[in-house]
Amino acid sequence: MRTPLSEVGEFGFIDRINRLMISRPEGIIQGIGDDASVFEPPSGSVLLITTDLLVEGVHFLVESTSLRLLGRKSLAVNLSDMAAMGAEPLDAYVSLAVPEKLSLEDLEELYEGLREMAWEHRVNILGGDTTRSGGPLVINVALTGCSPKEQVVFRSGAGPGDFIYVTGTLGDAGAGLDLLLRGGGWPNEKSRFLLEAHLNPKPQVLEGRFLAGRGFPTSMMDLSDGLASDLRRICERSGVGALVMEEAIPLSDALRQYALEFGLNPLSLALGGGEDYCLLLTVPAQRGPEVERAFEGEFGKPIWRIGKITAEPQMLFLSREGRSLPLPKGGWDAFSCPQR
Amino acid sequence: MRTPLSEVGEFGFIDRINRLMISRPEGIIQGIGDDASVFEPPSGSVLLITTDLLVEGVHFLVESTSLRLLGRKSLAVNLSDMAAMGAEPLDAYVSLAVPEKLSLEDLEELYEGLREMAWEHRVNILGGDTTRSGGPLVINVALTGCSPKEQVVFRSGAGPGDFIYVTGTLGDAGAGLDLLLRGGGWPNEKSRFLLEAHLNPKPQVLEGRFLAGRGFPTSMMDLSDGLASDLRRICERSGVGALVMEEAIPLSDALRQYALEFGLNPLSLALGGGEDYCLLLTVPAQRGPEVERAFEGEFGKPIWRIGKITAEPQMLFLSREGRSLPLPKGGWDAFSCPQR
Incomplete structure (x- = not known):
C-alpha cells in the first residue's frame, strides 16, 4: 500500500499515530495535541534532557535498513545517552522532516519501531513535529529522564588510578556497517550478529542505572563515536590521561572472523568504528573486584576492564x-x- | 570570511558557540558537554516541553532572510507555544543539519540570533546536536518551560458563551511573506512592518503568562497556522462551535494598504495567512470587561474580542x-x- 502523505495531511497523520503513545501514564497531564506537553516532574529527582538528530545519507541509508529498525534506532541512540548518565528515561519528542518518496505506510512503520523501543523502556512519546522535506529524511528525538541528584554520572569525574571498563564487545556495529557497504555478501551465520549490532543496537539503560545506583562510576559515557575518540573526551573533561591495553579490548568471535575474512584490522574497528552503544566508565581501583562481581551477578555477562x-x-x-x-x-x- | 565547517569539525564548532549559552543559571547542573543536560526542576511547578522543526524550502528560504533572523525565529516559534500555555520558558535544545554551502561564520550568525532571542527571554541553550545535511538546512528546537499546575491553559476548556480574543493584528506576517515572494518591491514605509512581522516575530510570552496568571483564559493557543484553522482546533478539542464577526477582526493599516495596492483580500490573509504568533484565547463573557481593562492597563495595547x-x-x-x-x-x- 502506498498512500501519499498529502492525502491524509499533517494532522490526519498525527491522529493516526497518536494512539498507544503513552506507555507510562504516571505524572502525564497532557501528551500530543496541545501547544506543549505537560507533566509533573518526579519528586526529589533532577531532570535530564538529551537530543540526537539523524540525517539520511549521513547517519543512515533508507535503502539498507527497514523503517521499523530506523525508528527503533533513532530512539535507542537517545536511550543510550540517558543510560550513560545513569538515569531513568521518561518521555520522547520526535520531529520528522519527510521526503515525498515516503508514503503514509512507511511513516507508520517508522512509528511502529519508535513505539516498540518506547514500550520496551516504558517511555512515552509526548510530542514532536512532522513536516515535509525537499531533501533527505531527518529524524530528531529529544528524550527526558530523571535520577536522584547524587546518582547522576558525568564525564568529568575520572581520577588517576581508576580502572577503565566497557560493558560490551567493541567494533561489532562498525563491522556490520562495513558489511552493509560491501553489499551484505558474507554467507556466515555470524553476519546476522554484526548487522544487528549496527541496525538494531540495544541501549544499556538497565546497566547504566545499576552502575550509577550502586555508586560505582566516577565517570561514564556511551560509546557512540569509537573508543579512541570517546575515551579522549572523558580524559579531557576530567583533566587526566589513560592507558589502554590492547589484549584487554573485548572483541566478539564474529568480529574476529569477519576481519580475518576481509583482511581488516579488528582493532581499528574496535577503536574507531563507533556506534557500539555500550557504556564506557571509570571506577576507583579498590572497587574493581566488587563492580566486576556485581555486574556479572546482575546481568550474567562480564564488564571488561580495558585499562586505567x-x-x-x-x-x-x-x-x-x-x-x-x-x-x-x-x-x-x-x-x-565524507559519508557514513 | 568563509571557513568551511569541515575545517573546525563538529566539536570545534560546539566549543566556539558554547559560551554565553547560559542566561539563567538557577538550577542548571550540567549544560552542553555531557551525554545529557541536567537541571533541578523548579519546585512546585509542572514542566512543559514543545518542539518545532523548520526546514529550508518548506518553512523558510535562506535567500530571503538573514541567518540571524532565522536563529531568532526558530526559537521564537517555540517561545510562542510556551506563551500559549501561559508558562515560563526555561531551556532550549537546538539540533541542526547543515548543508555544505553554509560556512562557520554563517552558523555563528545563526547562533547569534538564537542567543539574542534566548537572552531576551532568560532562556538557556542547554544542548542539541549538530550534523551535516546533504540537502536543506534543518533546525529543530525543543524548549522546556514551567508553570504552577493550576495556571496551565489548554486548548480544551472553551465553553458556550465565552468571548473569543486575539492579542494582535492578524495577517501582517502573511502579507510580509507575500511581499517577499513578489521580490520585495513595495516602496512604502509600511513594508518594513509587514516584513518584520514575517521575519522577526515577537513571541507574546509576557502576555501569555499575564493572562494565565490572572486565570482569564478557559482555552488558549498561539496563532501559527491562521485564525480559521487554529480556532477550529480549539473548538474541536473543546466540543463547541464559534461565531466570528468580520468587523471585529483587527487589521493593521499596513495590511489594509498592502492589500489595496496589490488587489488582495485582507481578510483572507488574516484568516489563513498564518505565522501571526499572537495569542488566541477564550474568556468567560462575564470576565470580558475585566480582561480588556487589565490587558490594556498592563501592556498599553488592546486585546481584541472577535466573536464568541x-x-x-x-x-x-x-x-x-x-x-x-x-x-x-x-x-x-x-x-x-505546495510551497511556502
Missing part, C-alpha cells in the same frame, strides 16, 4: 607486544567524515 | 453585511501545501 586512568594527560596504548604507543586518534565527526 | 463560542459545533462567520456564512477552511498544512 593516569595523572599524565597523554592517551597511551599498550600493544600485545608490550610497546607503548599513542592511542590512535579517529572516531566519528559529523562535519568531517 | 457557541454550543452548536459549527464555525460561523458573520460578515460586515450581516450574512452568516461557514468560516472558510484554510490555514497551513505542512504535508499538503
